Amino acid sequence: MAKGRALAVLWLVAVALLLGHNGYLWLVKRIVPDTDIMALLPVQERDPILQSSFAHMVDAAQQRVIVLVGAAAWDDAKRAADAYAAVLAKHPDLFQAADAGANVQAEWLSLFHQHRLVLMSPAQQDQLRKEGTAFWTQQALAKLYAPFGGPKLGAWQDDPFGLFSGWVQERAQETPVRPRDGHLFVADDEKQYVLLPLTLKVPALSMTAQDRVLPILKQALDAAQAAAPQARVIQAGVILHAANAGAQASREMHTIGAGSVAGIVLLMWLAFRTLKPIALILLSIGVGVLGALSVCWLLFGQIHLMTLVFGASLVGVAQDYGIYFLCNRLSADASLDSRALLKKLLPGLALTLLAAVIGYMGLALTPFPGLRQMAVFSALGLVFAWLTVVFWFPQLIGPRSLRGGALVRGYGAALARWPLLRASAGTWLAVALFAAVAAFGIAKLGANDDIRLLQNPPKHLVDDQIKLGKLLDAPTPVQFFLVRGDSAETVLQREEALKLRLDRLVATGKLTGYQAISNWVPSLRTQQERRALADLKLLGPEGPLAAVAQQAGEDAGWVKATADALRAAGKPLGIDAFMKAPASEPWRHLWLGNEHGEFASIVALRGLSMAAVPQVRPLADGLAGVQWVDKVEEISSVLGRYRVNMGYVVLAAYCVVFVLLLPRYRGRAWRVIAPTALASVATLAILGYAGQNLQLFHVLALMLLLGVGVDYGIFMQEESVKSAERRDTTPWLAVGLAAANTLLAFGLLGLSNTPALQAFGLTMLLGTLLVWLAVPCFGLSTFNKEKTHADAIGIS
16 A cells, blocks of 8 residues: 555656646747658658758758739739738848849859850750851851840850850740849739749748748738739748648647547546546546657657647547546445555556557557657557556545446446357358458558648649749659769769750650759860860851951951950859859759769759659669659658558557467457457458548558557456456446547547548547447357346446
């Protein structure tokens, strides 16, 4: 007795520390749950450069918000855009707007103008090889005398043959955006848009930042529509998706948590008609949540919001231990002390905890950091709730402190009418029929491992993203080519070899273009070839430059001075100089530089459709150092692989749990595990008949179902350890209360707008219901339905 009190006091100290730590986290440190969906994805540790390339692409987009303000009339679009920008200008600590002024183009061209002789398009380089003096003489004279000979980028003699101008025009084709009236302009068949590229100065994935930024964006949108009611505003950015996901997860967390707690309170009141059991169950759950939060924060350094959403369903499992103790206290003889009762129940309670933790730990075997955190959070919550029941409940619940209510009497009486499986012809016929129906249903199951099931953004965000992508012809950040080499020069040369293949798809319309660093900084080999070619074909004493001078009345001195100036502009452009220039800012994410002892870059594709992917993927074949990266396909394949692997893990877990049950239940161990196994098979069959596609989260739910369902089997078989008969309905009552609360928790999770959580919740809902219905059927066949221990709890 003294030992039990000492343990209770020690646990009180531990809980006080947990309470203090949680108070520090939420009130002093003011922690904010992580909303980054990427934190849930698997980490590719085998290839750090590949992982880094994806991070480059994601990070480049993460801090940007792209706004398009459009109207049928350009003046209306400008007026609305100016009103929008005026609101943001009041918050320079949050937003940095791009400068579209007249000086931007001059800064942009200043670096390239110094290297203009080696900057030409591949088509122009090909023309240099093929065309003779007459052709280039005509080209130069046309630029000199034609009033509309194309854009003028400095004096005529700086680029007499239009090679540099042609290169600049080609670079301009990488985006449909153009400067107009001091704004950035893009248009479609219906509207003319002002483009407002914004860079956030606060972390896009911070909930605190989202709470500051989103109201301002809403104010700006309202101001734009007030200035031009017919204007359309399109906003896109990671922060919008993150804020929506965070708000959705927060709503679901509160709905699942509040619904589960309300269900527990109602059921416990109907069962016991007193507040004390309700308070004790809520106490065990509360300690479980406090412990899970504290330890997870210490282990991971942060808590993901999806962990809290999933952890809200923990309420439906953590109450099982307290309910089992309370139901046994209700039916036990008044002369039996609660501490002595705990000693009798402890082996079964320990097995239920072990089975549930094994179920949750199955999630930790996946490569997903988010799922691992969910698994650890839930398993810790169960352990802390279990310890609370073991240390405190015997001290707080006396032999005469509980009394059964109407629910206990009515529900307990139902057990007498429940069918029992016997070794008869009818049983074997039912087994054969079940096997046939289940096999047919499971055969109808498809599979869907698409990573996009991890989130379900609202339609308006998806529509805006698609519209903006089409207008800006922006590349996707999750499908690209990764190019590697032992030096920057090798990488650039390999990029150029890849671009020759990509050009064929651009010519056939499969792609609209591509973005690559070598578009801006050709390889040193290419630059040297172009300089030599220009010197030979254009600047020689008998070449086109001399011919143009003769027709234009210029002397030999002018020819020499112009040729010398052009040759001076033929110095190679280096990657380091480009990366330091303002012109490189939109493209810096394409250059990884020296990563882990190897240089690497990204070639991003514009206008890539899903239908064209099979033609794009093989372009890397046979090119040294070139690799096709499709992050969606890669992660989806990981999901598929782990779906299969976790299926084997579930089977292995059944074997492990069965072995753990054998020492206590011996020949009855199969009765503990069979209801859960059959419920899992039946759940898969129902999903098949419903036309569902199997995904990893269905399998993970089956893993957890093993832990939850075996609890019910243990409850029902515990009395059989002590007697050859099932003497009373206490375990049945514990199963009913526990299952009802689990159904409520995971049923609410099944209403989640996140497809993955919805699949998890639906599987748990079906599986738990089926286990509940099946577990009484596996009682001992010697059970005498007329002989119950009903008098102990007033069941008639």
